[in-house]
Amino acid sequence: MxxxxxxxxxxxxxxxxxxxxxxxxxxxxxxxxxxxxxxxxxxxxxxxxxxxxxxxxxxxxxxxxxxxxxxxxxxxxxxxxxxxxxxxxxxxxxxxxxxxxxxxxxxxxxxxxxxxxxxxxxxxxxxxxxxxxxxxxxxxxxxxxxxxxxxxxxxxxxxxxxxxxxxxxxxxxxxxxxxxxxxxxxxxxxxxxxxxxxxxxxxxxxxxxxxxxxxLGKVHENLMVDLHANNFKLRERAKRTVSEVTRSSYDKIENALIQTNYKVKPAIVMLEANVTLQEAEEAIVQSDGYVRKAIDYLS
The missing domain is CATH 3.40.50.10490 (Glucose-6-phosphate isomerase like protein; domain 1)
Known part of the structure; x- marks a missing residue:
């Protein structure tokens, strides 16, 4: 009942x-x-x-x-x-x-x-x-x-x-x-x-x-900037994501992603703020993981 x-x-x-x-x-x-x-x-x-x-x-x-x-x-x-x-x-x-x-x-x-x-x-x-x-x-x-x-x-x-x-x-x-x-x-x-x-x-x-x-800062705009790019499809998605944000050349994007081991977030910060990987990673930490704040931090 x-x-x-x-x-x-x-x-x-x-x-x-x-x-x-x-x-x-x-x-x-x-x-x-x-x-x-x-x-x-x-x-x-x-x-x-x-x-x-x-x-x-x-x-x-x-x-x-x-x-x-x-x-x-x-x-x-x-x-x-x-x-x-x-x-x-x-x-x-x-x-x-x-x-x-x-x-x-x-x-x-x-x-x-x-x-x-x-x-x-x-x-x-x-x-x-x-x-x-x-x-x-x-x-x-x-x-x-x-x-x-x-x-x-x-x-x-x-x-x-x-x-x-x-x-x-x-x-x-x-x-x-x-x-x-x-x-x-x-x-x-x-x-x-x-x-x-x-x-x-x-x-x-x-x-x-x-x-x-x-x-928690794992998205920038409406893009997955913390995705785990461990296969061909996701690596291509990583390139498109970085391109959407930075509008950089293909060569620059690929070079940045190779340096970051295909981590999108530091690649974006590197290209947008024109800094090294170490500087980008430090800025991301200081900005609690937010891409937008990390870029502003380096400005």
Missing amino acids: ELSRLTTEQRNKRSMNLDQMSTAEMLHTINEEDKIVAFAVEKVLPKIEIAVDHIVPSLASGGRLFYVGAGTSGRLGVIDASECPPTFMTPKEMVQTVMAGGMDAFFNAAEGSEDNEKQGGLDLQAKKLIKNDVVIGITASGRTPYPIGALHYAKAIGAYTIALSCNQDSLISNVADCAIEVIVGPEVLTGSTRMKAATAHKMILNMISTTTMVK
């Missing part, structure tokens, strides 16, 4: 005859429901802002960000966290995911593991969680024991906690310092929260990580 009252478990009136629809009708129905997601996310932007404004100073001072979830929620955390090192050249420990059932559960469903509330705390304890870290518990229903247990443990040691769910007044919201409840309504396939709920949560995690990294 408790589950049946959850929005994410209710039946969607628009898809009651899903099994009798044509392929086109099913696709149209899913698409129409997916359109709801962005508007639902828009309503919780103030809460996302609060979350980001707590995460940024934590990471800036050496803290870490942990996503905690089970099943699809955990997998979304893995996807977002794993993209931070190549996109923003973050240390792999800066943004991490703790998943019910361990990382093997990313590939093989281990649904029973989500019911162990105590394990959520134990898994964070194994990560040597500290007060300066931030923990985001992800659960569409808002009642999954594993991330709830993780938030209880995080709060007990003084870490900032964020809850991400898809039901109003959810259990996990009562535990968190910041509760983000994005209400997308019943799923086309009843209870299948890998659909709209997961889409909403992926959008929010993308917002949190991207906005956080921008505020």
